[in-house]
Amino acid sequence: MMKERMKVSLPPEVKKYIQSYMKEHHLSFTGDAISRICQEHEEAQKRKDESIKKIVKDVTQNIEDLF
Template sequence: MMKKRMKLSLPPEAKKYIQSYMKEHHLSFTDDVISRICQEHEEAQKKEDDSIKKVVKDVTQNIEDLLQRERLHIKKELLYMEQNIERSTMNSLKEVEDYGIAQRGELFASLLEGYKK
């Protein structure tokens, strides 16, 4: 890795942080500390991005599963409704047919009665 010289001005808190990092990780040069901090930051950012992607993927999958279950539920309900409508329609048609038969029977009976006279 090629290094380039930079002149930095840091606030005292940043300087203290770099010095404590150097002691904690047994590093001798400020450039190594800054490089390592940048690398750790990039890795943490990547982990965070991966974590967000995983959460989004899991939530998306859960939503898709929920929608699939709802579609199946709606499909079943529509089937039951269709069967009920069909049954009700058939019963109504049967009643109408029975009523028509009864009316024709009464008409036929009255015609026979008129014929007998």
């Protein structure tokens, strides 16, 4: 994976969150922590979307079964 250097400004609470995440997951680099946080967020969003699709499918099936 190609990496790109960036200079970012973060609010203090975000910086604290990233530092806590790094400590908890034994990470040495801020970029690695931010990458993992983003990846986890993306995976959680996919699971949420799949869950919603399943609920819609189940509800649709139940409605069709009633008719």
